[in-house]
Amino acid sequence: MEWTRSETLALAMHHCAQCHGSGLRLARKGLLTPCNCVLRSIFRICFSRFEKCVTQERHLSRISQEPHSGRNRPTTWGRKDEEYIADFCLVAKRHLTEAEHSLFRYHFLLGADWKLCSRKLGVDRGTFFHAVYRIEQKLGRVFRELQPYPLFPLDDYFHGPSRIGPQPAPTLKPARPADLSVMPLWAGPLRFPPVGRTA
Numbered sequence: 001m002e003w004t005r006s007e008t009l010a011l012a013m014h015h016c017a018q019c020h021g022s023g024l025r026l027a028r029k030g031l032l033t034p035c036n037c038v039l040r041s042i043f044r045i046c047f048s049r050f051e052k053c054v055t056q057e058r059h060l061s062r063i064s065q066e067p068h069s070g071r072n073r074p075t076t077w078g079r080k081d082e083e084y085i086a087d088f089c090l091v092a093k094r095h096l097t098e099a100e101h102s103l104f105r106y107h108f109l110l111g112a113d114w115k116l117c118s119r120k121l122g123v124d125r126g127t128f129f130h131a132v133y134r135i136e137q138k139l140g141r142v143f144r145e146l147q148p149y150p151l152f153p154l155d156d157y158f159h160g161p162s163r164i165g166p167q168p169a170p171t172l173k174p175a176r177p178a179d180l181s182v183m184p185l186w187a188g189p190l191r192f193p194p195v196g197r198t199a
């Protein structure tokens with residue numbers, strides 16, 4: 001996907017030393033790439049929504065109707081909050097290394113602070129925060145670039161239309177000509193029931 005300034009400007013940190021608030025910076029090959037401050041912002045917005053979905057009362061989670069553009073099934077029903085919780089955890093597990101996922105689980109999912117994580121994982125404070133920044137940047141990019149359903153922007157995820165396109169028309173097989181050689185031969189005259197009686 002192509003990152004644009006109109007998207008990154010609102011997410012960038014104004015005092016960022018790398019992008020100076022624009023949200024984009026030049027990569028090695030001369031291409032514009034999102035700044036790490038933008039990727040971290042995306043992760044934090046998604047994580048904040050995850051926390052809300054996980055901690056809210058169960059009765060607040062609602063069933064939502066999702067429109068389709070296909071002709072076979074105009075709408076489906078879903079529980080968006082639960083789907084988002086599952087997507088958030090599964091995407092993180094799929095894209096992080098084993099060591100990164102351990103830290104992600106302790107710190108973000110179980111709520112352990114840096115002291116507890118440092119003791120549990122055997123890392124010092126600096127290593128812990130560097131790893132947290134790296135995880136935030138990695139997942140921020142994945143949440144935005146995921147196809148076909150990115151987790152960010154959240155409005156598109158929770159209220160956007162389904163991207164399932166129209167179903168292709170079924171292909172009809174041409175009818176085969178009847179094989180007359182296997183048809184049973186007519187064995188006798190036609191017999192009709194008597195008039196006034198029904199079979």
Ligand SMILES: [Zn+2]
Pocket residue numbers: 012013016017018019020021023035036037038
């Ligand atoms: Zn920046």
